[in-house]
Amino acid sequence: MSKQDSKRLRLARCVMVLGASSGAGKSWLATALCRHYANQGLKVAPFKAQNMSNNARVVAGLAASDTETGAAEMGTEMGEIGSAQYFQALAARAVPDVRMNPLLLKPEADTRSQAVLLGRASAQLTALPWRERGAVAWPHIAAALDALRAENDVLVIEGAGSPAEINLMPRDIVNMRVARHAGARCLLVADVDRGGAFAHLYGTWALLPKADRALISGFVLNKFRGDAALLAPAPQQLECLTGVPTVATIAMQRQHGLPEEDGVFDDRCAPPGSGHAGAPPLTVAVIAWPRLSNLDEFQPLKNVPGLRLVWARAPAQLQGADWIVLPGSKATASDLAWLRAQGLDAAITAHARAGGRVLGICGGLQMLGAELRDPHGVESGGPGGDSGNSSSVPGLGLLPLATTFAPRKTVRRVCCRFGAVSGPWAALSGVQASGYEIHCGQTAPHPALAARGEMARELMAGMAWQNAAGNVLGVYLHGLFEDPAVLRALFGARARPLDEVFERLAAVVADSFAPGFLQELIQEP
Template identity: 65%
Template sequence: MAARCVMVLGTTSGAGKSWLTTALCRWYARRGLKVAPFKAQNMSNNARVVAGGRFDRLAAGEMGSAQYLQALSARAEPDVRMNPLLLKPERDTHSQVVLLGQVDEQLSSEGWRGRGNKVWPRVSAALDELRAENDVVVIEGAGSPAEINLKDDDIVNMRTALHAQARCLLVTDIDRGGAFAHLYGTWALLPEAERALLEGFVLNKFRGDASLLAPGPRQLQALTGVPVVATLPMWFGHGLPEEDGVYLLPHSLGEGGGGGTRVAVIACPRISNLDEFQPLAQLPGVQLAWARTPKDLEAADWIVLPGSKHTCSDLAWLRSQGLDRAVAAHAGRGGRVLGVCGGLQMLGEALVDPHGIDGNGPGLGLLPLVTVFEPRKTIRRTEASFGEVAGAWSALSGTPVRGYEIHHGQTAQHPAMAKAREPIPGLAWQNESGNVLGVYLHGLFEDPRVQQVLFGTALPGLDPVFDAMADFVERHFHPGVLERLLR
């Protein structure tokens, strides 16, 4: 028997679809059910590496970070079929297309319209396979199901819902205002067959006096026949990485209060894998902020250059903001600088692009390295150990680390310059004084061993976060609603 499908739709991006899908994955898993998440198409530069590429089930492949975390919440092994289509924006009008874990150059070169119909057989087959292997599939939509200008090519919302005959929840962010209009307008724009799949409305991020909601829910049900089944209070600090987390943290150190180690992550336009820095927002004694101007770096103890989906354009942006001079000045004073993946590439002497992958240009010159962009992307999960690490980062010496790599660039020592320290061969390099460190490994700050040696404490992991989220929805959904969605 095929799995029952519960689907979380939203009135807008940022309404809370990913969060609620993650919570429901754990809620159903705790009832002894075999659960898998699914999102037909995700647009995000936050990706994780898992086993199971398009042609080789043992090969490494990419999937969206949100679905990766949802799989962990469901107590399932992350699988590229859970996010069969991943779009990674490189420019405002172009994305790299990842189909079932692997880059598809043909699809990447095509326009958006028409792509959905072309990939739908592969996407629906992935969903059907998951349904055959599980008791419950919790499906996440994208944006809004009522984007009438995109509906003919949309595969992630109602085409998926109809294919799976999913029982759907429609969630809205009431904190932004206009929630009842968003819910009613979305319902009104859906055809009757699609409206019939809506089982309930969810008001998310509510704060204030709940009695002030009346008579809105009752009037909305009278208009649509769909009840409001949950009002979820605003919950800051739940611990789940936000897909748009760059907008949720302060941009100047000191805005968020507190002291301790002050870490500024430079928020480039094409920043990728920003979710890997979520632990820094939770660790005691750490103050984290995103930085877009030199002023944002003035109080920093550490400056982090994160991953980038388009290193050369982000490096050009960094220079246009004067951040290159600010980073160099910080490093010159002995301040700590860390580059991760694209950030590592920026720290080197030069970026060389013989195949038209990313672009050519000079680096920041803080590490004696050269990066050459290759057509074949490195995608792998990686375990290694730091050798001897000098200077400011010496606490990492001997520390085993686990993470993942996603990069077109291949980096090596500049042949005409003094050699850099290389505490992990091919993965990590330091300058002579030891305060500038570059690594290819994503997920460094998610590793509790790294947290312990750098900050003297470690977070308990994500399982308590998932359980707290499941408890939260159980408290705030009307009794029996979540069980009825499976009947």
């Protein structure tokens, strides 16, 4: 029975998904559980204390005065959370907000990450040594967790990496400390497709303190291919060693429809039979630079019939591409330097000069311009920062624009309409698109080029421009390919509805777990 319309007499029951390793399938399973429990008529919310990812979404933020206190009052400003928790909230039929991922770490270099606390970039937390961050962040994390527990029937919590990283345990703020605080019943997931899954499960369990072992309610074998009967007698032997049953064996789920959390998509053509018979596929090459961000927004392209998605890190991988896409970047100047070091800049320029389509999104748009200015050291990590960039570097020069980076970040949801678009992108003319902005730079016509009469055509005020020939397009709008109207205009394609994806995930977990087990997880002790 739903508690949504009655007075809540207890805190939400918490189910936590832990991984025996990174990539075990925690995000996938947590998303599926969010929809499973929501389908029971329960009020459900996701939670992940700390996420490290450059894939972020814009969601409801806290009131300005509450970001320091950790209070739960929601404000009108927007904030950032990891994409995984955004999709988990949608699966739970909940409105995503910053409390669902109170700490987001966005890597800017191998040794530096921007800390986003309760949806807002925190210069104070970013400047702290890693070992000192937990003490500052934990009160905010605990307050967000407590607030969500007070408002919901079930919380589905995702851990990070492995809970048995013994070098990290004393400063843990994302795995077993969260489980203890929430009184969570934990599932430990292993990727059986990699091999060594039983050793991963046993080793993780064995390295946990005795009190934390007691929180493990079941083992889950994920990504299994073949006859599950062949696993015997290993699950029984593992239970004899640990006292923990193996409660689910989940078959490998290919093309499940969720965006990837961290990895780059595989490079392959659309499935056989898609597209028009005899017609070569449309090849879209996305530049995969080191600090690529928001790659999850390209997931819909994998589902477009007759489209081949390529992730390019070398000029040879751009050969035969119909489109070249410059995606978002968490370190635009650094990734631009990498682009030049690989020789990709010349390949992109040659493609554009020959009339080929080029699309830049956010950081990609900034690179397409003539100049990137960084007077405050936002991109370079300050004067003498590790990117080695001066306060001004030339862009690719394919759009007569200049970008100036400033400390204040633009974070907002956007719904806007394209103006009259010319050339190869003309199908976007008049199309209304919804998405989000996450960027520090502000882009405008380059003064010196404008004085010579070189102007980009502005298609959305401060948001989108194209060159005179019409084949080079730059936009600040993330989520372009997630908008059904854009997909119809560009490809005549229909996106697979997310609700359909979530329902299928829920059906998979319902069929994979031992009968009644998922309901037992949320019962009172």
